[in-house]
Amino acid sequence: MQPTGRVKENPGMEPERGAPPAEHNIAMWGPPGSGKTTFLAALTIAMNRRQDGWKVVGANGPSTDALIKLTASLATQRRFPAATRGTERYRWYLIGAARERRRSLLRRRAPEDVRIGLDLLDPSGELFNQEHSGYAGAHGELIDNLVNSRGIVFLFDPVREFEDGDAFDYLHGVLSQLAHRMLDSPEFAGGRLPHYLAVCVTKFDEIRVLETAEKLRLVTSDVADPLGFPKVEPEDAQELFRTLCEVSATGNAEMVHNTLAQYFRPERVRYFVTSAIGFYVDPLIGAYDRDDYQNLLPEAESSRAVRIRGTVHPINVVEPLLWLGQSLAADRRGRSAR
Amino acid sequence: MTRDDAASAAVQWALIGKEPHGWGYEVLECSDGLFQREDFAEMNQRYSPGTPEELPQVTVARAASGENAHLTLAIEEESTTRDAGGRDVVVTRLYAVPYARLAARAVSYEALYRACAPLALPVPGRATPVIGLPAPDVSPFVGRIDDTVVQTAALLLTGAPVQIVGAGGLPLDERLRFLDTVAAMLPYGIRTKFSASTWTSSTAQHQIRLSFTRHPRDSAHTVEWGRPAAIPQQAELARAYRQLISQYHDAELLELMAAETAERGFRPPDLRDLLAVLRRGKGQLQLPAALPAPGTSTAALLLECADALDGTGDLEDATARLAQATSGVPGDADPHHWEIISGRRMLAPRAGIPAKRLRPLYKLLVPLACGRHIRIGQVKTIEAVAGGLHQPLLDALYELRAQAEAEAQLYLGQRIGGGVLRNVLNGLGDAVLVEVALRTEDWTTADTVHQALVRRGSSGQGAELAGALRRGAFLAPVFARFLDTSPPDQRSRLAELLRAAYGKGPLGRSEAEEALSGRPDLVTPALLGAVLALYDGPDARDVLVDGYLTPLLANAGLGEDTGPRILARIAPPPPAPAPPEPATMPQWVPGTPPPPVPQKPPPRPRGGIVSRARRRLPGGGPRPDEGGAQQNGPPPEPRFSDTAGILILFGVIVIVIVVYLVLLVLPQFASP
Known part of the structure; x- marks a missing residue:
C-alpha cells in the first residue's frame, strides 16, 4: 500500500518558499567519499530506468535545481558530483503512477497521485567524526538533524573499509550522541532508536565486491532483467555485509555490524547491495558482459581522475528510499489511527 | 617582512583542502600562532557557504573575541588536486587578521581581500606574513550607497540573515564591494559578529548572515538585486535606523560608523546602542539618569554594587552604571578594587538574588579583580574568597573564558563538566595542552x-x-x-x-x-x-x-673542548650501505583510478576481498615504516679506544640504566 500525497508541518525544520514541507526526514550517513551525494545523484536515473511510473520531483526551487545538477553530472558529464561542503538539504518527492480512486455516489473522483515526500539531509562526511569535524557547533547541528529524522541511509563502502577500515569511527560517536539525545524520548523504547535504517553496501560494480559476493555464492541473476545484471537477493544482503565487515583493515568493521544491531530495532533495518553507476553495458551487446563490466575508468593513463565509462545503470538506489518512505508513511498512519 | 607598526598586521593562515587522493577535507597546513589547526578547522566549518557552484568565492567572518578577536577571510578556489574518488578538490585559503589592527584604520573587506589574496599558501616555515593596511578612507563607499545597500543594512538589524538574489551575473569583485558597502553602513565593531559571502548554496544549512544566492529561503530576508522593497512593519529597530541615517550625509554617516569600533553584535541592546549613537551624532541623545556622573570612580561604583548586593539599592541599576564606567573593556587589575570585592564578599553566593542578576555583575567583577588575563591562580583565589564556584559565578567565569589562560579554561571546564569540558578541550591545541600539563x-x-x-x-x-x-x-x-x-x-x-x-x-x-x-x-x-x-x-x-x-x-654544557670529545667516543659507526629495496607488487588503491583499462579490462585478481585479505593479513604483519635491525643493517661492531676511563664510565652508566629498567619491567611480566 502506498502513502498518499498528504503534507504536514515539520517541526524543527525551516519551511521553504514555494512548496509545502516534505513529509519524511531522511538523513544520509557515511564517511567522506562514501558516495552519499552520488547515491542521490543517481536517483533520477534509477527512477527513469525502472519504467514503472515512479519519478522524482523537486519540492522547491533550490531542491529542483540541485536535482537537475546532480543528475546531469552523472548522466551527461559522467562525473561524480562535487564533494559536499557543510550540510546540504534537498526536498524531493517520489511520485508514483496515478491510481484510480473509488467513485463517489455523485461523481467520478480524479485519479490520486502516490507521493512520498523526502526531506533529505546530505552532510559532508567529515561531520560524522567529531575529531575531524572541527566545529563542535556543526557537529551538534548534525545530531539535531538526526534526532529530527526518522529514516537513515547508511552507506558502507567495503573497498574503503578493506583499505582504511574507518567506518566505525564515523558511526560510533555520532550514534552514541544520537542515543544520548533520545534517552528521554518515549520512542527510545527498549534502548533502541526509532529510526528506520537502510544499510547500503555500495560499489557492487567494483570487481572485489562482486567477486566476494560470488565467492559466497550470493550472486544470482534475474531472468526478467533485460541487462542480465548480477544481483544479491535482499535476504542475502546482510550476509554479504557481515562478511565484508570481517575483512576491515582495522578489524573494526565487525563492530559496525554489531553496533547497528545494538542501536536499531531489527525489524526496522534492511540491507541493500547497491551501486550508483552500475555495471558497464556495451552498446553493441546491450547487456552485462561477465568479462567486461567495469564502468569506472581513469581519465587518462597518467591521470588520477576517473570517468564513468558508459551509461549509468544504478542498482538498488530507489529501493532503500522507497522502503524508508513507505515504512515511515505506514508508521505515521499507524500512529494517527491510534 | 618584519613591518609591525599601526599600518601593518600579521596574518595567520590555513590552507584547507584534501591530500592528493585523500578522502576528507582537512587543514593541510597552517601558521604557527595563536590559532591552531583545530581552530582553523572550526572557522572553516562554522562559516562554510556550502557546496560551491562556481569559483572563486570569498567569505568574510570572525574568530575569537576580546583581545584575540580576529576578522577572517576565506578564498575558495579550484585546484589541480583530485581526491580518492577522482573528484576535483576545492582549496580554501583562510586568513585571520587581528581585529584591533583592522579597526584602528577601519580597513574594509575589499582592502583586506586585496592585501591577502596575493599571499600564496603555505608560507614556508609556518611563518605569519605581515600585510600593509591602507589609511582610513570612506570616500570609495560614498558613491556606492543606494536603496539596495540601505535596505540590506537595515534588514540586517532585524537579526535575521539577509540573502541577495537575482545577481547571478555580477562579478566577484562587484559582489564583494556590495557586501563591503553594506558593512560600512553599520558600526565597524559589528564585524566581530558578522559574516558575509559572495555566494552560498541555496540548499546549504549555513550560518552566514549576508550572502548572494540563487534561490530565496524563507528563513532569511530576501533582497532582489536592484529592486529594493520595504522593510517589514514589525522591524521597528530597522525602520528607526533607516529613518535616522536619512538625516546624515553619506560621508558623515560612514565616518561615524567607521569610528564605532567597540565589539558589538546584533542583539537588541546592541542595536538600541547603535540608534543611540546615531541620535547622539545629531545631538538628539539624552543621557539616561542611571549613567554615572563624570568622574565617578570605579571604586565608588563597586561600593554601590556591594550595597545593592546587601539589599540597599537597585542591583540592576548599579551593575549597569558599573558596566558603563568600565565600558566592558578589561584593564589592569587594581588592588583597591580587589579589596572591595573580597572585603565585601561580592562574589559569595546570594540566595535571595536570581542568577540572571548576579551573572552580569560577576562578569564585571572578575576582570576588575584579575585584569586582562585570568590566570589559574586567580580563579582559585576567587573560588576561595567566594566560598566555592557557585553556578552564577561559574557561568560568568566560563563566559569570560576568552580572557582566561588555557589551564584556567580547563579548570572551569572540569568544574562544569560534560560537553563544556569537551568544548574547552576542542579549543586547545596539542602543544597548549602539553604545556598546561607540564606547568599544572x-x-x-x-x-x-x-x-x-x-x-x-x-x-x-x-x-x-x-x-x-x-x-x-x-x-x-x-x-x-x-x-x-x-x-x-x-x-x-x-x-x-x-x-x-x-x-x-x-x-x-x-x-x-x-x-x-x-x-x-x-x-x-x-x-x-x-x-x-x-x-x-x-x-x-x-x-x-x-x-x-x-x-x-x-646539551649538558660540558665545555667546548670536552663535550665534542666525549660525544665522539659514543658516536655511532658510519652507516652500512642500504640493502636493495625489495621488489613490490603495485597495488590498486580504492578511490584512485584503477589500472588503465583499454577496451577490455586487464586480467583481474581472483577471489574477492575476503580471500585477498586472508592471503595478505594472516595475522597482522609488521608496520611498513618499521625498520628495526633489518632497515639499519647489522648491529655495529663495538669499538674500543685508548681512553679506557671514559669507556668504562659509559659502560657503567648503561649497565645501571639497563638493570634499573629490567627491575622496572620485570614485575609486569612476572605478574599473572
Missing part, C-alpha cells in the same frame, strides 16, 4: 590532558600530536611528579601517549630515538622503560645512546 600543580588537570591527548591519538591526529608530545617528553616529568610512588603506572601512561603519537604496535628505531631526543633533560626512567618496552628491535642499546645519551650530553 593539579593532578586532575594533568590527568584530563593525558586522557584528551590519548583520545586525539586514537582518532589519527598523530603527526602534530607527536611533535607536541616530543617537546614535552611525553609528560614524563608530570607523571614523575604526581605518580612518584608508582613507576609502573607512570610507564603505562607513557606507553599510552607513545601509542597516541606513533600508532599501535611496536615503535620503529627512528620513533624510539625521536621520543627520547625531544627533551632528553626531561626524560625519566619511566619514559626510558616505556620506550624500550615498545621497541622490539635488537639494538636497544644504540637507541639509548643515539636517542638519549648523545643529545643529553650534547
Whole structure:
C-alpha cells in the first residue's frame, strides 16, 4: 500500500518558499567519499530506468535545481558530483503512477497521485567524526538533524573499509550522541532508536565486491532483467555485509555490524547491495558482459581522475528510499489511527 | 617582512583542502600562532557557504573575541588536486587578521581581500606574513550607497540573515564591494559578529548572515538585486535606523560608523546602542539618569554594587552604571578594587538574588579583580574568597573564558563538566595542552590532558600530536611528579601517549630515538622503560645512546673542548650501505583510478576481498615504516679506544640504566 500525497508541518525544520514541507526526514550517513551525494545523484536515473511510473520531483526551487545538477553530472558529464561542503538539504518527492480512486455516489473522483515526500539531509562526511569535524557547533547541528529524522541511509563502502577500515569511527560517536539525545524520548523504547535504517553496501560494480559476493555464492541473476545484471537477493544482503565487515583493515568493521544491531530495532533495518553507476553495458551487446563490466575508468593513463565509462545503470538506489518512505508513511498512519 | 607598526598586521593562515587522493577535507597546513589547526578547522566549518557552484568565492567572518578577536577571510578556489574518488578538490585559503589592527584604520573587506589574496599558501616555515593596511578612507563607499545597500543594512538589524538574489551575473569583485558597502553602513565593531559571502548554496544549512544566492529561503530576508522593497512593519529597530541615517550625509554617516569600533553584535541592546549613537551624532541623545556622573570612580561604583548586593539599592541599576564606567573593556587589575570585592564578599553566593542578576555583575567583577588575563591562580583565589564556584559565578567565569589562560579554561571546564569540558578541550591545541600539563600543580588537570591527548591519538591526529608530545617528553616529568610512588603506572601512561603519537604496535628505531631526543633533560626512567618496552628491535642499546645519551650530553654544557670529545667516543659507526629495496607488487588503491583499462579490462585478481585479505593479513604483519635491525643493517661492531676511563664510565652508566629498567619491567611480566 502506498502513502498518499498528504503534507504536514515539520517541526524543527525551516519551511521553504514555494512548496509545502516534505513529509519524511531522511538523513544520509557515511564517511567522506562514501558516495552519499552520488547515491542521490543517481536517483533520477534509477527512477527513469525502472519504467514503472515512479519519478522524482523537486519540492522547491533550490531542491529542483540541485536535482537537475546532480543528475546531469552523472548522466551527461559522467562525473561524480562535487564533494559536499557543510550540510546540504534537498526536498524531493517520489511520485508514483496515478491510481484510480473509488467513485463517489455523485461523481467520478480524479485519479490520486502516490507521493512520498523526502526531506533529505546530505552532510559532508567529515561531520560524522567529531575529531575531524572541527566545529563542535556543526557537529551538534548534525545530531539535531538526526534526532529530527526518522529514516537513515547508511552507506558502507567495503573497498574503503578493506583499505582504511574507518567506518566505525564515523558511526560510533555520532550514534552514541544520537542515543544520548533520545534517552528521554518515549520512542527510545527498549534502548533502541526509532529510526528506520537502510544499510547500503555500495560499489557492487567494483570487481572485489562482486567477486566476494560470488565467492559466497550470493550472486544470482534475474531472468526478467533485460541487462542480465548480477544481483544479491535482499535476504542475502546482510550476509554479504557481515562478511565484508570481517575483512576491515582495522578489524573494526565487525563492530559496525554489531553496533547497528545494538542501536536499531531489527525489524526496522534492511540491507541493500547497491551501486550508483552500475555495471558497464556495451552498446553493441546491450547487456552485462561477465568479462567486461567495469564502468569506472581513469581519465587518462597518467591521470588520477576517473570517468564513468558508459551509461549509468544504478542498482538498488530507489529501493532503500522507497522502503524508508513507505515504512515511515505506514508508521505515521499507524500512529494517527491510534 | 618584519613591518609591525599601526599600518601593518600579521596574518595567520590555513590552507584547507584534501591530500592528493585523500578522502576528507582537512587543514593541510597552517601558521604557527595563536590559532591552531583545530581552530582553523572550526572557522572553516562554522562559516562554510556550502557546496560551491562556481569559483572563486570569498567569505568574510570572525574568530575569537576580546583581545584575540580576529576578522577572517576565506578564498575558495579550484585546484589541480583530485581526491580518492577522482573528484576535483576545492582549496580554501583562510586568513585571520587581528581585529584591533583592522579597526584602528577601519580597513574594509575589499582592502583586506586585496592585501591577502596575493599571499600564496603555505608560507614556508609556518611563518605569519605581515600585510600593509591602507589609511582610513570612506570616500570609495560614498558613491556606492543606494536603496539596495540601505535596505540590506537595515534588514540586517532585524537579526535575521539577509540573502541577495537575482545577481547571478555580477562579478566577484562587484559582489564583494556590495557586501563591503553594506558593512560600512553599520558600526565597524559589528564585524566581530558578522559574516558575509559572495555566494552560498541555496540548499546549504549555513550560518552566514549576508550572502548572494540563487534561490530565496524563507528563513532569511530576501533582497532582489536592484529592486529594493520595504522593510517589514514589525522591524521597528530597522525602520528607526533607516529613518535616522536619512538625516546624515553619506560621508558623515560612514565616518561615524567607521569610528564605532567597540565589539558589538546584533542583539537588541546592541542595536538600541547603535540608534543611540546615531541620535547622539545629531545631538538628539539624552543621557539616561542611571549613567554615572563624570568622574565617578570605579571604586565608588563597586561600593554601590556591594550595597545593592546587601539589599540597599537597585542591583540592576548599579551593575549597569558599573558596566558603563568600565565600558566592558578589561584593564589592569587594581588592588583597591580587589579589596572591595573580597572585603565585601561580592562574589559569595546570594540566595535571595536570581542568577540572571548576579551573572552580569560577576562578569564585571572578575576582570576588575584579575585584569586582562585570568590566570589559574586567580580563579582559585576567587573560588576561595567566594566560598566555592557557585553556578552564577561559574557561568560568568566560563563566559569570560576568552580572557582566561588555557589551564584556567580547563579548570572551569572540569568544574562544569560534560560537553563544556569537551568544548574547552576542542579549543586547545596539542602543544597548549602539553604545556598546561607540564606547568599544572593539579593532578586532575594533568590527568584530563593525558586522557584528551590519548583520545586525539586514537582518532589519527598523530603527526602534530607527536611533535607536541616530543617537546614535552611525553609528560614524563608530570607523571614523575604526581605518580612518584608508582613507576609502573607512570610507564603505562607513557606507553599510552607513545601509542597516541606513533600508532599501535611496536615503535620503529627512528620513533624510539625521536621520543627520547625531544627533551632528553626531561626524560625519566619511566619514559626510558616505556620506550624500550615498545621497541622490539635488537639494538636497544644504540637507541639509548643515539636517542638519549648523545643529545643529553650534547646539551649538558660540558665545555667546548670536552663535550665534542666525549660525544665522539659514543658516536655511532658510519652507516652500512642500504640493502636493495625489495621488489613490490603495485597495488590498486580504492578511490584512485584503477589500472588503465583499454577496451577490455586487464586480467583481474581472483577471489574477492575476503580471500585477498586472508592471503595478505594472516595475522597482522609488521608496520611498513618499521625498520628495526633489518632497515639499519647489522648491529655495529663495538669499538674500543685508548681512553679506557671514559669507556668504562659509559659502560657503567648503561649497565645501571639497563638493570634499573629490567627491575622496572620485570614485575609486569612476572605478574599473572
